[in-house]
Amino acid sequence: xxxxxxxxxxxxxxxxxxxxxxxxxxxxxxxxxxxxxxxxxxxxxxxxxxxxxxxxxxxxxxxxxxxxxxxxxxxxxxxxxxxxxxxxxxxxxxxxxxxxxxxxxxxxxxxxxxxxxxxxxxxxxxxxxxxxxxxxxxxxxxxxxxxxxxxxxxxxxxxxxxxxxx
Numbered sequence: 771x772x773x774x775x776x777x778x779x780x781x782x783x784x785x786x787x788x789x790x791x792x793x794x795x796x797x798x799x800x801x802x803x804x805x806x807x808x809x810x811x812x813x814x815x816x817x818x819x820x821x822x823x824x825x826x827x828x829x830x831x832x833x834x835x836x837x838x839x840x841x842x843x844x845x846x847x848x849x850x851x852x853x854x855x856x857x858x859x860x861x862x863x864x865x866x867x868x869x870x871x872x873x874x875x876x877x878x879x880x881x882x883x884x885x886x887x888x889x890x891x892x893x894x895x896x897x898x899x900x901x902x903x904x905x906x907x908x909x910x911x912x913x914x915x916x917x918x919x920x921x922x923x924x925x926x927x928x929x930x931x932x933x934x935x936x
Contacts, residue, residue: 784899784900785895785898785899786827786829786883786885786893786895789885789893790814790815790825790827790885792816793814793815793816793826794814794815794816794818795813796813796814796815796818796820796931796932796933797812797931797932797933798812798813798930798931799811799926799927799930800927801924806834807833807834808833808834808836809831809832809833809834810830810831811828811829811830811917811927811931812829812831812931813827813828813829813931814827814828814829815827820932820933822914822918824888825886825888826885826886827883827884827885827886828883828884828886828917828931829881829882830881830882830883830884831879831881832876832877832878832879832880832881832882833878834878835875835877835878836875836876838870838873838874839870841869841873841876842866842869842873845869845873845916846862846865846866846869848916848923849862849865849912849913849915849916850862851923852912852915852916852919852921853912857908857912865906865912865913868902868904869904869913872894872902872904873901874896874901880897881896881897882894882895882896882901883896883897884913884914886910886914887910888907889907890905890907890910891903891904891906891907891909891910892904892909892910892913892914917931918932
């Protein structure tokens with residue numbers, strides 16, 4: 771069933787909604803750092819209750835300017851923190867390069883949307899176009915764990931995204 775679902779997803783979807791046409795908001799919340807609102811995150815899925823192994827989209831609307839380099843570095847740091855020694859230095863270096871190609875500098879008001887595609891990987895979109903596809907299921911799991919792993923740095927945001935009050 772999952773394989774058929776993946777095959778039905780357009781290879782070059784114009785927007786993230788093409789992957790999840792029936793998606794509903796599961797939850798949303800703000801990431802704050804020292805009281806500053808960094809971004810608003812919104813979790814979209816066609817499955818309720820949320821299933822981490824089904825396709826979903828994580829939409830981030832930024833309230834601050836963040837460079838591509840900072841975004842990649844922070845993401846890689848969190849992947850390493852959560853995974854420990856699970857991934858080799860070579861794998862992490864490859865993922866760093868892939869994120870560098872996938873992500874962009876953002877300014878207040880910009881949106882980046884990551885779509886999790888089970889057994890395939892992830893696609894990243896701006897508000898109106900596909901930015902990149904990373905065809906690596908392990909990367910996709912490790913990347914989205916930043917928000918959804920029980921050890922996430924921001925447990926309140928995780929709870930809000932999953933539709934639970936913190």
